[in-house]
Structure formats: structure tokens, C-alpha cells
Amino acid sequence: MKNKRKIIYLSVIIIFISLIVISGICSYELKLQKKDTFIIGMSQANLYEPWRIYMNKEIQEEAKKHSNIRVIFKDAGGDPEKQKKDIEDLINFGADLLIVSINDSKQLTSTVRKAYESIPVIVLDRTVSGYDYTLYIGADTKSIGEQAGELIAKLSNNNKVNVIEVQGILDSSTDKEITSGLREAISKYRNINIDRTIVANWQKNESEDKLEEILKDDRNVDIIFAHSDYMALGAYYAKVSTNSKNIKIIGVDGLEGPQDGIELVKNGILTGTFTCKTGGKEAVEYAIKILNKEDDIPKKILLECNEITQELLNN
Known part of the structure; x- marks a missing residue:
């Protein structure tokens, strides 16, 4: 009887230790996954302008070149209130970095400022008031x-x-x-x-x-x-x-x-x-540098514009 009890106790202890080890391994793997895989949230002002559709396409194509990058897209449909909600949702989802192509600079400035308090923010196209963002990229x-x-x-x-x-x-x-x-x-x-x-x-x-x-x-x-x-x-x-x-x-x-x-x-x-x-390609390139904590990230990048006739x- 005593031998049976000892065997049971030993089995319970072995199972308990195994669970701790497995839990530790899973936790470590999740940490590695979190460290090696970055989520970029993209808040787009609207998708009825061909130029903005092209911007999203550039972001998507550039992100595909990097296996550790995942982009989640949100379309505000031209509604500033919807874009505010989109930005909040992306942050709550766990985005490591935010790219925002703003619908209305005045209405979105405070939202971008709040987002910048928690994660890096790249602003595309239209600027916001002040300098509460990581990087601005836009055409000259x-x-x-x-x-x-x-x-x-x-x-x-x-x-x-x-x-x-x-x-x-x-x-x-x-x-x-x-x-x-x-x-x-x-x-x-x-x-x-x-x-x-x-x-x-x-x-x-x-x-x-x-x-x-x-x-x-x-x-x-x-x-x-x-x-x-x-x-x-x-x-x-x-x-x-x-x-x-x-x-x-x-x-x-x-x-x-x-x-x-x-x-x-x-x-x-x-x-x-x-x-x-559009700056979409450049936004992903700099997003990776920012997420990898590289130095010498500029505050503002102006993209050259040329005449076509x-x-x-x-x-």
C-alpha cells in the first residue's frame, strides 16, 4: 500500500514539474514570437481616392518582403470620428507601431498625440499640429x-x-x-x-x-x-x-x-x-528601423515631386 502511495506521489510530482517546464517553454516561445513578430497598424483616411488605395498597396507590398511584419489595415471612409476609433482599436489590438494617413489634421491631432504616448507613430501625407509623432513622411x-x-x-x-x-x-x-x-x-x-x-x-x-x-x-x-x-x-x-x-x-x-x-x-x-x-514604401522601411530601435531616425521626410507633361x- 505504501509503495503504491509513493508511486502516486512521485507521479503527481513528475506531472507537476512537467507542466511547469512546458509552461515555461510556451511562455518563452510566446516572448520570442512577440519580440520577433511586429504588428503595424495602418489607419487610412479613406479608400475612395485612387492615391490612397495605391498607398495601401505600397505598404502591403513592402511589408511582404519581411516575414516578421504583419500589417492590419483600417479604413475611416472619410469620417474623422471613425478614424479616431480605428486608431484606438489598433492600439488595443496590440499594434507595436502605428502608421496614420490623416483625414482631418485638426480633429486627429489629439488622437495622434495620445497614441504617441504609448507606441511609435508615423504620420503620412497630412501633418498634425505640434511634433507629437515619431516621423512625418509627406510629399513636398x-x-x-x-x-x-x-x-x-x-x-x-x-x-x-x-x-x-x-x-x-x-x-x-x-x-x-x-x-x-x-x-x-x-x-x-x-x-x-x-x-x-x-x-x-x-x-x-x-x-x-x-x-x-x-x-x-x-x-x-x-x-x-x-x-x-x-x-x-x-x-x-x-x-x-x-x-x-x-x-x-x-x-x-x-x-x-x-x-x-x-x-x-x-x-x-x-x-x-x-x-x-504616397510614402507607403518609405513608411514601412522606416517602421522596421524604428521597431528595431535603430538610431538616426529623422523627424521629417519630404518626398520629391516632379512635373509630368x-x-x-x-x-
């Missing part, structure tokens, strides 16, 4: 406005021209910088007049509808400069529907693909556009 949008002004001057051929400017969102940092660059550039030319500025919320249909109403009554418009190729395409449809044949249209983005900027310039639908990198494409 002021230079886009400056180059657009010079292109308009060239297209005017020293004749008096009336220009309609189509902004994405009223008072967004991107739009303000493009407009600032544009105004500075054309201030040197007395023959160029910004007739009016409209806001189309980065939507092709809204751009088309608003410009159609204007062009029905105003036959003195010579050039339309839209802050995205998507809105510029809407301007083209308004031009066609109102039979405004002599209007030249300029866009921004310069993406490659059907109905994207470069193709629109090639087909003569747009007179010109400007490359405007048929003349330049043919050279």
Missing part, C-alpha cells in the same frame, strides 16, 4: 504649388488667363501648402488671375458637378488646377459636358495605371500633372 506639396504656378505661366504664353483652383478639403495642411506655393509662384505674373477656388473633398463626382455649374455660366475659364488627378478627371468630364473645349486641366498625383495621372496626360485628357509619392514623357 509646396513645391507642387510652385511648379503648378510656373506651368500655368508657361501655358498662358503671356496672355491673360483665368484659373479655377480645386482643393481637396478646406484648410487641410496639404491643400494650404499647395495653394501657398501656387500663389507665390503666380505673384510674379500679372496676366494670371485665380478666378475662384472650390472644394471638392477629393471626389471626382463632386469636382465634376461643381465645375459643371460654373462652366455653364462662365466661358472665360482658361485653366483648371485640381489638387488631385481624380478631381482633375472630374474637371475633364465637366469640360466635356459643357463643351468648354479650350480649357487646360492640370492635376496632382502622377500615378501609373488606367485613368491615373500619367495615362491621362498621355491621352491628352490632362495637360499636366505632378508626381506625388506630354513633352516631358516624349523626351
Whole structure:
């Protein structure tokens, strides 16, 4: 009887020790997994703009090159309140780093600041107030406005021209910088007049509808400069529907693909556009450096933007 009890006790002890060892191994493996596999949360402002779809695609393709990176995407659908919730959800899910392409800088500044208190944050495209983020990556949008002004001057051929400017969102940092660059550039030319500025919320249909109403009554418009190729395409449809044949249209983005900027310039639908990198690829590259705690991470990166016209494409 005593021998049986001893055997039972020994068996219980062996099982208990085995469980502790197995638990320790599992815990160690989970720690290794946590250490070696990083989760990146991507909060996107919307996915109705082709440029933002392309940004997500760049992030996804770059992340695929790294076996220890997993990206979780959220789409705010153009709603700042939804984007605030998306950011909170990504942090609660356990994201190690956040990439945010902001819908509304003013409304999202405090949310980004709060996120930055707990994890690294890379801000893409539109800036936030202050410096509560790890890294900002965006196109040199002021230079886009400056180059657009010079292109308009060239297209005017020293004749008096009336220009309609189509902004994405009223008072967004991107739009303000493009407009600032544009105004500075054309201030040197007395023959160029910004007739009016409209806001189309980065939507092709809204751009088309608003410009159609204007062009029905105003036959003195010579050039339309839209802050995205998507809105510029809407301007083209308004031009066609109102039979405004002599209007030249300029866009921004310069993406490659059907109905994207470069193709629109090639087909003569747009007179010109400007490359405007999304920063998606660069965001993942720097995210890995940040997660690996590398030194010398810059606070701000401005991506170069270049003019695209048929003349330049043919050279």
C-alpha cells in the first residue's frame, strides 16, 4: 500500500514539474514570437481616392518582403470620428507601431498625440499640429504649388488667363501648402488671375458637378488646377459636358495605371500633372528601423515631386 502511495506521489510530482517546464517553454516561445513578430497598424483616411488605395498597396507590398511584419489595415471612409476609433482599436489590438494617413489634421491631432504616448507613430501625407509623432513622411506639396504656378505661366504664353483652383478639403495642411506655393509662384505674373477656388473633398463626382455649374455660366475659364488627378478627371468630364473645349486641366498625383495621372496626360485628357509619392514604401522601411530601435531616425521626410507633361514623357 505504501509503495503504491509513493508511486502516486512521485507521479503527481513528475506531472507537476512537467507542466511547469512546458509552461515555461510556451511562455518563452510566446516572448520570442512577440519580440520577433511586429504588428503595424495602418489607419487610412479613406479608400475612395485612387492615391490612397495605391498607398495601401505600397505598404502591403513592402511589408511582404519581411516575414516578421504583419500589417492590419483600417479604413475611416472619410469620417474623422471613425478614424479616431480605428486608431484606438489598433492600439488595443496590440499594434507595436502605428502608421496614420490623416483625414482631418485638426480633429486627429489629439488622437495622434495620445497614441504617441504609448507606441511609435508615423504620420503620412497630412501633418498634425505640434511634433507629437515619431516621423512625418509627406510629399513636398509646396513645391507642387510652385511648379503648378510656373506651368500655368508657361501655358498662358503671356496672355491673360483665368484659373479655377480645386482643393481637396478646406484648410487641410496639404491643400494650404499647395495653394501657398501656387500663389507665390503666380505673384510674379500679372496676366494670371485665380478666378475662384472650390472644394471638392477629393471626389471626382463632386469636382465634376461643381465645375459643371460654373462652366455653364462662365466661358472665360482658361485653366483648371485640381489638387488631385481624380478631381482633375472630374474637371475633364465637366469640360466635356459643357463643351468648354479650350480649357487646360492640370492635376496632382502622377500615378501609373488606367485613368491615373500619367495615362491621362498621355491621352491628352490632362495637360499636366505632378508626381506625388504616397510614402507607403518609405513608411514601412522606416517602421522596421524604428521597431528595431535603430538610431538616426529623422523627424521629417519630404518626398520629391516632379512635373509630368506630354513633352516631358516624349523626351
